[in-house]
Amino acid sequence: MALSLFHSTSSSIAFSSSSPYSPSSPFAIPFPTHRLSPRNTVRCNLVEPVKFNNGRPFIPVLREPTLPNFLSSKDMEETINKNDTRLRIFSGTANPALSQEIACYMGLELGKINIKRFADGEIYVQLQESVRGCDVYLVQPTCPPANENLMELLIMIDACRRASAKNITAVIPYFGYARADRKTQGRESIAAKLVANLITEAGANRVLACDLHSGQSMGYFDIPVDHVYGQPVILDYLASKTICSDDLIVVSPDVGGVARARAFAKKLSDAPLAIVDKRRHGHNVAEVMNLIGDVKGKVAVMVDDMIDTAGTIAKGAALLHQEGAREVYACSTHAVFSPPAIQRLSSGLFQEVIITNTIPVLEQNYFPQLTVLSVANLLGETIWRVHDDCSSGFEPYSSLGID
Template sequence: MPSLHEPKLISGNANLKLSSAVAKRMSIHRGTPVKLVSARVERFNDQEIFVEIHENVRGEDMFIIQSTSRPANDNLMELLIIADTLRRSSAGRITAVIPYFGYARQDRRSKARTPISAKLVANMVAQSGIERVLTMDLHAAQIQGFFDMPVDNLYASPIFALDVKHHFRDCMDEVMVISPDVGGVARARELAKRIDAPLAIVDKRREKAGEVAEMTVIGDVTGKRCIIVDDICDTAGTLVKAAEVLIDKGAAEVHAYITHGVMSGPAVERISNSVMKTLVLSDTIAPTPEVLAAPNIRIVPTAPIFAQAILNIWGGTSVSSLFDHETLEPLYETAYS
């Protein structure tokens, strides 16, 4: 049943630009101004986080926009403290919009005596008063089951499909989608299906965490414009090595589409010096000045899909409808017209 109250947005400090863009898009969709709730989210001298909301939120349908990206712990605590502030201020419903869900790579025990931190974070989110989560491209789909609440997991593949069809419109028959590992085949297959392209796999074997010992290409990439698709780019070591292997196997050129640009340490330098022609990132994580200055890195917006998803949640309508090309394309028509 649609809410009697207007949807209200509040933002942490992780990605204020995205939050403002979501508010702007919601204003366009609704034809009435939507602004971020006036609040103070700051730190004391000892780095304790303090939140003060300057508007009445009693009974309101509240949406907190906050990625738990670097610094992950600070941004996670901001999210939890904002939620607690809203709960104690009698907000009607609290939804956490987490474009990038940190700790998602710790979704299982990889070896003895290790944590399942994604489950711990899910418990903390629930205890803070949050009643629903909206996110994008969870690293592991089973994380949705860690929450005893509704979790809407949006996908970047429909956005990437629109971008690929626009930028490769004159050579779509030469495009091949590449999964950078066996575990990412489902994600790569989804994009390949949307753009009607063949699929190949780079099979990697690790000697230890963070180091790839060997890569093998499964499939013929000769003369193809290869598009590597993945959910996270951290230090970019694996991505750059995969691009080199593809070129060695006869690929004409290599591009990459990554949902979450963590871009730690030497990532930007590696990408800038790599054989990849372009790396396309979404803005679920606020790009650093170095990322924005890199000549072969491009950013695609997620505000249109998040804005519509928030409106659908508020209005009690389908979020999964945004997975369809026909539904999503009008939201991005200005970007690809």
């Protein structure tokens, strides 16, 4: 039985203003499409200064908005609400391309912001439009250089707080320092908790993160956290590959990622699961020991939340080939790609390396086997639902992988 679904070109970012999921496919993941008509044409109104008439504030008479006759009453109500809301999206300098795609999907324009660095490296942020009483969303992954991007996010939050924003949501596609989430030895820091405290104290009211390294990181925040997964985007692309479902096997590169791989396998036609047992002797140093499961003659799909130096996933792929795997695919949400990751990933071990654009990939880091998928639609729809106060129990909302 071959998998078939919407096919996105592997050499370019898969992005569409409409839903990429086909409801006719048995492997499709439900994705809401009922809002595309009015939402993609909405523009936020700027907050205008108060006008005075003979020294007194001038309050204009509110009139009923006029809408085209072909819109239903539900569409009219939704469009009126969107036109009346005050929602702003601002982008940091870490991943402006993703921010622009999110704004494009939502039918909005990115807010005007001035971010620059002084000669000594200090960061300066100035909002160039009013956000008083607005719901503000700041898109800024804390990817390398992690410290600079994190500090920039904190200063952006502070600028919005001092400009009297009503609500400030930090949209963090990649949450740095997430690996330092517990003490495995004595006298260690828990940097994930520290970063959570910094974001909260800076003035953020909410956090929207994608594929946290571990679920307990959400508990480090004293504010609400919306956690989305990049799995629907990757699963959709894998479903477009002409691979027989009986030949598929999902592989976890380590024991800690078994839960993630099991959930991935269940959504991928309930594929079987294999586990690579490894022993780590230090940070960014891994040694593969053995394989749990049978991969002989199979198409192995290795699933992880991030690829840093690619040591773990490369040694796991080598082991899979030794055990008789026909092809090996690597799937990851976050492409950190610290050296020598590119050399390891492009060495011929992988049929394809599938990632998302939560972290921008430098032009010199592209290689023939690399496929970059966009999570802009996923994050954009989540922002709308958070802004509309939709419950996570809403079925289409839950199908996006939102906690």
